Amino acid sequence: MKNETSFAVRYAETDQMGVVHHSNYLVWFEVGRTNFMNATGFNYAELEKNGMLAPVIDANLQYIQPAKYGDHVTIMTTLAEYNGIRMTYYYEVSNEKSEILVKGNTSHTIVKKEAFKPVRLRNVLPDMHDTYKRIVEEGL
């Protein structure tokens, strides 16, 4: 399973190098992740209303070619790993010519808002646990 989300680069996302500032790819990954989650039937906004959060615990990015204002980019998001506590998403950002611009991944745990301590997804969101387990077992 994978999600593809497309949008035009915003002017405000550029820097004086004339390309998209490298911090924005983490924002784009997050847009992809939100849509991936929605596509699996789980809504992150709802999850937060139920007192849970999915903070990032690590992030890795490889910058191959810069995105530019005027480009229409696509964020491809998959679930690369999931072990019941920690989930890792993988992302590829590409342009209209299908050139890969940036690759990366982010890992997350689910925490309760008050405690900010990781919980087993099975205990708090059993349906999401089952879905994520199935997605990872079936591969990309």
Added chain:
Amino acid sequence: MKNETSFAVRYAETDQMGVVHHSNYLVWFEVGRTNFMNATGFNYAELEKNGMLAPVIDANLQYIQPAKYGDHVTIMTTLAEYNGIRMTYYYEVSNEKSEILVKGNTSHTIVKKEAFKPVRLRNVLPDMHDTYKRIVEEGL
């Protein structure tokens, strides 16, 4: 009473025009406002912990000359108006040569987090009400 806060322009704040993106001045105004409030003895972080917020209800900006990466800017913040419910801050951003780059103001009310409805400052934070009243009556 006025507050002056200085810092170096961040690279990420520039856009491909080669100058600071115009949305960042609202962020800088906010930094100035935080420090102005701290200087009067009221801490915005504390205020939020007590369930209150000070959302922006309007903002006006005049862009005279752009700030650039490499500049060290100063945000001058004053309290321009206060009527018990609504407070208006005035800001001037200048560079090392004391050239004014951007002028503006933002108006705010105090709301309770749950209701998001304006309250009389005198009822929730009487000390802050007295201080703000005094600052405005004494002029800039």
Added chain:
Amino acid sequence: MKNETSFAVRYAETDQMGVVHHSNYLVWFEVGRTNFMNATGFNYAELEKNGMLAPVIDANLQYIQPAKYGDHVTIMTTLAEYNGIRMTYYYEVSNEKSEILVKGNTSHTIVKKEAFKPVRLRNVLPDMHDTYKRIVEEGL
């Protein structure tokens, strides 16, 4: 003539008040402005490649109700005024229920990149001048 651009609120656009940070509306106005310009047949990315820029000279925002993560917002953009040198765009941000969240305007001049001094649009982009004049004369 008006342009409507819609997109989902990004998580990164929220702040700890639980709503979209007020500086992001200037970024959204810019997205609306880009699309308005494209819809008139003039491409801002192209304009910059030809050595021209359209910096913001003033901006005014009225915050009526906050946008939230989970909202899908629409930016309505029109050209409110144009006098040959200065152009003013007007914007309304609304949610799925067609509630207006934020209103505002931004004024711009066209400058040459090296000089950063306003030029008459008629002299540098006569087609755009004609189109903008016609749009303003015909009203919203």
Added chain:
Amino acid sequence: MKNETSFAVRYAETDQMGVVHHSNYLVWFEVGRTNFMNATGFNYAELEKNGMLAPVIDANLQYIQPAKYGDHVTIMTTLAEYNGIRMTYYYEVSNEKSEILVKGNTSHTIVKKEAFKPVRLRNVLPDMHDTYKRIVEEGL
């Protein structure tokens, strides 16, 4: 050699999780990197004026504990590796209690603005090459 840069967390840097949005640490790393470079006697703003850029080619971040509004953070920056073409900076973000919040690194090459192709630093900025070589050889 290491550089330490300190500043207060900005309200705009928070998200609705109530902590600093994870993309901002890349912005803070960049502030640390700018100051590290200045401390070695090389000014990144000047380097760009001479037609060179130092784009990020990869970035890795470990999020240990979130920074919050009200925190005063310190970015510690060192040069971890340098091989004549590629340089890797290492960063630690900590709070007033000296708790490490985020660790990470970014790698860069120097490119000429027009070509966006890596060059040998020795050929374009021999003094900076010598300084960076010496810093790395002498260890952190």
